[in-house]
Amino acid sequence: xxxxxxxxxxxxxxxxxxxxxxxxxxxxxxxxxxxxxxxxxxxxxxxxxxxxxxxxxxxxxxxxxxxxxxxxxxxxxxxxxxxxxxxxxxxxxxxxxxxxxx
Amino acid sequence: xxxxxxxxxxxxxxxxxxxxxxxxxxxxxxxxxxxxxxxxxxxxxxxxxxxxxxxxxxxxxxxxxxxxxxxxxxxxxxxxxxxxxxxxxxxxxxxxxxxxxxxxxxxxxxxxxxxxxxxxxxxxxxxxxxxxxxxxxxxxxxxxxxxxxxxxxxxxxxxxxxxxxxxxxxxxxxxxxxxxxxxxxxxxxxxxxxxxxxxxxxxxxxxxxxxxxxxxxxxxxxxxxxxxxxxxxxxxxxxxxxxxxxxxxxxxxx
Numbered sequence: 633x634x635x636x637x638x639x640x641x642x643x644x645x646x647x648x649x650x651x652x653x654x655x656x657x658x659x660x661x662x663x664x665x666x667x668x669x670x671x672x673x674x675x676x677x678x679x680x681x682x683x684x685x686x687x688x689x690x691x692x693x694x695x696x697x698x699x700x701x702x703x704x705x706x707x708x709x710x711x712x713x714x715x716x717x718x719x720x721x722x723x724x725x726x727x728x729x730x731x732x733x734x
Numbered sequence: 735x736x737x738x739x740x741x742x743x744x745x746x747x748x749x750x751x752x753x754x755x756x757x758x759x760x761x762x763x764x765x766x767x768x769x770x771x772x773x774x775x776x777x778x779x780x781x782x783x784x785x786x787x788x789x790x791x792x793x794x795x796x797x798x799x800x801x802x803x804x805x806x807x808x809x810x811x812x813x814x815x816x817x818x819x820x821x822x823x824x825x826x827x828x829x830x831x832x833x834x835x836x837x838x839x840x841x842x843x844x845x846x847x848x849x850x851x852x853x854x855x856x857x858x859x860x861x862x863x864x865x866x867x868x869x870x871x872x873x874x875x876x877x878x879x880x881x882x883x884x885x886x887x888x889x890x891x892x893x894x895x896x897x898x899x900x901x902x903x904x905x906x907x908x909x910x911x912x913x914x915x916x917x918x919x920x921x922x923x924x925x926x927x928x929x930x931x932x933x934x935x936x937x938x939x940x941x942x943x944x945x946x947x948x949x950x951x952x953x954x955x956x957x958x959x960x961x962x963x964x965x966x967x968x969x970x971x972x973x974x975x976x977x978x979x980x981x982x983x984x985x986x987x988x
Contacts (some may be wrong), residue, residue: 652843
């Protein structure tokens with residue numbers, strides 16, 4: 633991770649953020665582009681969830697982490713508050729590892 | 735009552751340095767909104783601490799997670815970038831994944847453009863505070879005053895909490911060593927899941943996300959780290975293509 637990589641990510645991110653406020657309502661985003669961008673984000677986020685839950689580098693991640701995320705997911709569906717979701721997911725994984733589950 | 739206390743806590747976090755109109759409209763928020771913002775800040779602080787700890791215990795110098803959190807200020811992109819590097823991939827894949835992820839902030843910027851107010855400095859500052867959370871709180875407010883109050887309160891409180899938590903996590907990560915023992919690697923996917931579930935209402939979005947996730951997992955053994963998540967974008971084809979063909983032939987083979 634180089635300073636350049638951090639700066640490129642920061643600059644690009646700021647560009648995405650400033651376009652709307654910069655135009656101050658003088659232009660509207662086409663509905664199709666709006667939907668495509670939000671769909672792209674959802675697809676990436678779900679992929680990020682699944683990949684970071686199930687894999688570690690090129691390999692499978694074991695059982696403790698997926699179990700923790702599963703508990704977190706169940707709490708999300710039950711509309712539990714965010715902090716509860718986070719603590720329950722990490723706690724489940726930590727306890728399973730303490731019990732020797734990889 | 736609790737709303738007043740929480741608002742005071744926000745002030746203690748440095749919100750009083752803001753232009754007076756901003757602190758004035760803080761009172762425009764419903765107590766339940768202030769409470770919800772505090773809960774989201776707490777959750778993101780936990781995730782931020784995980785981010786700092788995981789980055790440092792994975793071998794990155796502390797300035798990487800800390801500078802990233804101040805300058806990029808987008809949790810998903812930060813995890814994607816650092817995750818790709820820690821998994822042994824190049825920084826480029828992580829940066830590209832982070833940028834595609836943050837392209838969603840473009841429509842978000844349009845959605846909250848009216849609440850930032852006049853003045854170039856305020857617009858730039860406000861733009862940097864555009865996140866999933868601040869936009870979600872803004873768009874659900876009933877009127878213009880509450881929208882503005884919700885945006886600045888959530889944006890600033892999150893910025894402060896997130897960055898302090900990342901610094902704390904980076905410091906602790908050096909001490910803890912093995913963040914996996916604390917289950918911190920499960921915290922990030924869990925909070926991402928909590929963020930993304932409400933966006934899965936449309937059937938074609940769900941189909942695209944599912945397709946993308948399968949592609950990403952299947953690609954993981956073969957592609958350098960960071961790229962499988964990008965490969966998931968192939969799932970978007972599901973939302974674009976069948977819209978026309980569905981009317982005629984529901985079972986097309988593509």
